[in-house]
Amino acid sequence: MLDVRALALDGVFEIRPRRHGDDRGFFSEVWSREAMGAAGLHHDFVQDNHSYSAARGVLRGLHFQLPPAAQDKLVRVSRGAIFDVAVDIRKGSPTFGKWVGLTLSADLWNQILVPQGFAHGFVTLEPDTEVQYKVSAPYRAEADRAIRFDDPDIGIDWPVPAAEIILSSKDRDAASLAGTDTGFHWR
Numbered sequence: 001m002l003d004v005r006a007l008a009l010d011g012v013f014e015i016r017p018r019r020h021g022d023d024r025g026f027f028s029e030v031w032s033r034e035a036m037g038a039a040g041l042h043h044d045f046v047q048d049n050h051s052y053s054a055a056r057g058v059l060r061g062l063h064f065q066l067p068p069a070a071q072d073k074l075v076r077v078s079r080g081a082i083f084d085v086a087v088d089i090r091k092g093s094p095t096f097g098k099w100v101g102l103t104l105s106a107d108l109w110n111q112i113l114v115p116q117g118f119a120h121g122f123v124t125l126e127p128d129t130e131v132q133y134k135v136s137a138p139y140r141a142e143a144d145r146a147i148r149f150d151d152p153d154i155g156i157d158w159p160v161p162a163a164e165i166i167l168s169s170k171d172r173d174a175a176s177l178a179g180t181d182t183g184f185h186w187r
């Protein structure tokens with residue numbers, strides 16, 4: 001069984017699978033094509049990713065792959081906590097450049113579904129955080145793009161002070177949304 005909650009941007013969902021606890025610990029079906037399909041979420045995944053971040057304040061994003069390499073993502077945290085963000089990057093969308101964010105954590109055991117047409121990023125809220133996520137298309141380095149995490153036109157309210165943010169050089173040098181041809185068009 002899945003709890004599914006539509007978030008403020010169309011197509012972005014919080015998902016919470018059940019955890020079956022007993023005196024040994026717990027068991028959880030963290031992804032089920034059948035359960036997702038029953039909830040009307042028909043995404044197929046072809047690759048599992050796992051990123052480990054040693055410190056609080058590691059910010060990865062905002063990333064997306066250009067069509068036709070675009071990816072749906074189902075993101076969860078198996079250790080620690082993140083603030084996860086999706087940004088609508090579909091030219092012509094009524095919510096173009098708008099963002100939605102939520103805390104994902106091993107304690108909450110929640111997930112976010114980020115569909116193609118959205119840039120994705122997160123900042124870790126604890127050290128030793130492990131993020132695991134499924135994507136619906138393979139990694140294509142040549143299609144990989146980054147948008148500035150602190151783009152003032154997007155205005156994401158990250159819950160970690162800018163002075164504590166740890167970025168890759170790719171993300172530090174990323175362009176603004178206005179300066180990026182995202183390749184996505186609404187409808």
Ligand SMILES: Cc1cn([C@H]2C[C@H](O)[C@@H](COP(=O)(O)OP(=O)(O)O[C@H]3O[C@H](C)C(=O)[C@H](O)[C@H]3O)O2)c(=O)[nH]c1=O
Nearest residue numbers: 049051060061063064073120121122138139144168170
């Ligand atoms: C994404 C990816 C990366 N790599 C290699 C490329 C680099 O040598 C190394 C680190 O890549 P990168 O710095 O892009 O990793 P993140 O900053 O965690 O990127 C991710 O961050 C945000 C949160 C996302 O939503 C994307 O899934 C992804 O872009 O892994 C691969 O071999 N396969 C992959 O699928």
